[in-house]
Amino acid sequence: MAENSELERIQNILATGYQQLRRKAGLQETDSNDSHFSQTPPGMKVESSVFTTTFPFSPNKLLRILVHDMDTWNPDFPQIVRKVSAEKPDSILQSIIKSSGGESSRSAAGFSDWSDIREVEATFQLPTLLVPVRQLKFYRCLRRLGKDAFAILDIGEQYLYEVNSDSAYLRRRPSGMIIEGNKTSSEVTWVEDTEIPEAIAGDNIFSTMLDLNLAFCARRWVITLLERLNQGVMHVTYHPEFAMAMKIERDCESKATKRLTELTRRIKSEFFRTIGAPSERRWVTLSNEEGVRVLRRKYSSTELFDHKAVTSFRVPATPESVFNLLVRYSVGFQYATFLYGTDHKKAIEAAWVNSNFSVSLESRNFPRNKRFFPKGFETTGRRFTPRGCPTEPYYLIQQNSKGEFCSSVISHVMNKEQMETMFLKEETKKEDWNKQWKQWIIPPPDGFAIMPEGDGGLQCKASLVSFTVWSPFGRTEKAKAIETMRRIINGIIKSITEYCGFKGSENEMPFGSLGSVLVLGDYSFGKNAFWMMLQTRSSEETGGRD
Incomplete structure (x- = not known):
């Protein structure tokens, strides 16, 4: 009973809940709300x-x-x-x-x-x-x-x-x-x-966004779902030299495309996890002052630990214009040293039909051992590879996604071994393959998320921009990590804000005000994430010796 x-x-x-749903959807009228759902607790x-x-x-x-x-x-x-x-x-x-x-x-x-x-x-x-x-x-x-x-x-x-x-x-x-x-x-x-x-x-x-009920409103859910469903089929162009190196033949392109699609999904998911709500099981908060949160990964297989800085700021420019800026210059903001590698080659260009979503992959060569880097390379960005210097390619994947409520520009660097494993490795059981995917997004991706401040979508008069930057530091270098990451963050914010306040055309980029970030790639203190990555990997290869 x-x-x-x-x-x-x-x-x-x-x-009763179903009747309430129909009433809210405008499909039926009701004289009064059922008392079961009408009471709201204090403070809510x-x-x-x-x-x-x-x-x-x-x-x-x-x-x-x-x-x-x-x-x-x-x-x-x-x-x-x-x-x-x-x-x-x-x-x-x-x-x-x-x-x-x-x-x-x-x-x-x-x-x-x-x-x-x-x-x-x-x-x-x-x-x-x-x-x-x-x-x-x-x-x-x-x-x-x-x-x-x-x-x-x-x-x-x-x-x-x-x-x-x-x-x-x-x-x-x-x-x-x-x-x-x-x-x-x-x-x-x-x-x-x-x-x-x-x-x-x-x-x-x-x-403003929350007061206008735009954060998690029905329209945001519907538009987000529509944008995902409308992506359609991905069209991929594999440049011949890259296809030959990765043994991508015409009859195997579907497998390669499937793995590329999965990689972009995982990179995007990892980026939004870090920028929205970093896992307390994986990250320790070192500082949360002056609008910048600095995080350190809890575990590392070397003496250096991944560090992330996350922040949000307002830009008095439309989301579409900010997105277009970041598509062109985000690599300069976050991986400036990558621009000064040699033998630049395009590897992959991909776009989804009926969608504002695209992916590009390019490679540049860098000295295999850090003793070949000339003094001052990290501060001047000089293109300089001594004769006879052994080099290896690094790959930068960038995915650009434009949407009414959220646009993003996300970048991630992979080395030759990671790239070859992704395209050449035969798929094993699901558990092992999932572990492999996790290895391919180490270090964590960096990027920008752009949202409209209020109503108006991509043409809203102001944008809310959130972004992350990465750099490795030792466990005992807490003060140095916090200071360095804040300077990176402040340099990027200053550059974007100055650009968006500039009244000229996009072809008249004010490099004088952005020079330290976009031209020299030094963030005014001499290093950036990609340079640190090269130093880290070459140190691991030589046991930490020059």
């Missing part, structure tokens, strides 16, 4: 939004992403999703599916009530440290309404079960999607409704 009573209670809550406020649009895809394709393949959310939408796990619910909720008959059964009205329910634990993020991540635990319930018509209801676990009041999870009020379509398109009404702390971000440059 007790179990039947509990089952009936949960069924009633789901039914409701963030609610609705957006309707048409997707050029069948409802079944959307259901695969939104319900059945939720583990792909992070690699597909890393700019908003940090992590998601979806499991089968407890026995009571399982019995609700069974009592409805599941997907194979139809009720007297023609279709089953709830054909699938998932217990979801999710962490959502923005690419900045200034907006806290949002942790939610909710149930995603799928209901079939008719042929090619579905409802997806999200409801926080706090409404179904008693939860510790100290829980870090925000309460997700009845939210979800109403989907109606055919074999080629779907009209989707997306509803977001969540309780958040009244002062979730404090007073910082992201306050």
